Amino acid sequence: MSVTLVIGTQWGDEGKGKVVDYYSKNADYVVRFQGGNNAGHTIKVGEEIYKLHVVPSGVIQGKTGIIGNGVVIDPEILLQEINDLVQRGKKPKLLISDRANIIMPYHKILDGAEEQYLGDKKIGTTKRGIGPCYSDKVARNGIRAIDLTDKETLRRLLLRILPIKQKMIDLYGIKNKLDEKEILDTYSTYGKRLNQYITTTHIELNKAIRKKKNILLEGAQGTMLDVEFGTYPYTTSSHTIAGGSTIGAGIGPGVINNIIGIVKAYTTRVGEGPLPTELLDKTGEHLQKIGHEFGTTTSRPRRCGWLDLVVVRHSCLISGVSSLAITKLDVLNGLPELKVCIAYSLKGKTIDYFPARINDVAACKPIYKTFKGWATMDAASQKVSDLPKAAQEYLRFIERQTDVPIGLVSIGPGRTETIEV
């Protein structure tokens, strides 16, 4: 049995959907533990493409998906996703934590209002209500999955919360009246429909671990969007790092056997905030085009740049990453020269760590090591030694710099375009 955790080591969109799908073949349970429908995981099976936002990717392989207590759930989106899967003959086996917080309509309104108010200082959120929902959870004003299943409880909660939210909406000058009856009816209907899935997932999960089942913990976003260790305040509102998985799923840290850090072979970011290795030139455009770097959730173009190993080392350190999965290596095909950031120059000093002060991050100038590129690679490669020599050197350099072994290399979107090391 094993408990394996998959996390993103950059700014999200590292290709976690594919890697989770790949490792799901051995898993009995696949667990989401943070984030919400700000995430978007794409899985390609043959000619079929699945885009999931809340449902754990492993359900495509027929595994039991758990939406843990640390996730924030938009029930409308979740029900749509379940429906879509049912229509495509993939009825998901799903368990939803009774403690997961619910994204309410006012969270979405306020997410948009705050961003608009911030103007050019905005975070660039996905406007899915994620931040306001997590804020309410911590402020103890949240509504949880279990609350949707009892209309009277929900009514009491709404009576307390809605007037405060209405005041905030009015203060932002937004013309939107929260209709208590409509919200109560809609959300208790969602509760009725989701009731069959809502349970004490932390108990189920711990039972499964005792029974030596294989568990895959599926992280969303990436370390640099972690609310504690990311490019704060340009982050999401949850813990995307390894530590987030134990809180967000209700398991002890000691049960995790493997921590897989996903590293895209270059860097991307959606939304605002500094990106030290950003390429605002033809190479950046090339990576965006060849890598199809447009958000799964918002369709926004992703900013692209060279691989930043200061970032990856930071992520490995914080999460105790035990192996790396390198994704989208094939996107680098055809580039005559590749650069990898190994340190930053900040105010005349060389630093090899990620600074806390956001203005310092913005002032960091990458120090690069330059590599020879490779023309192309065989999508049917089975071993690292089948890859072009220059690509092998690129991979070895990542291992040496991070001091973490590579366990998997993805050289295309399909399941078969994967090399297990």
Ligand code: IMP
């Ligand atoms: P929020 O999570 O919607 O509050 O957005 C906060 C920041 O995280 C923004 O920069 C988003 O673009 C970014 N973000 C949130 N989810 C993802 C994701 O799944 N991939 C990449 N960026 C994300």
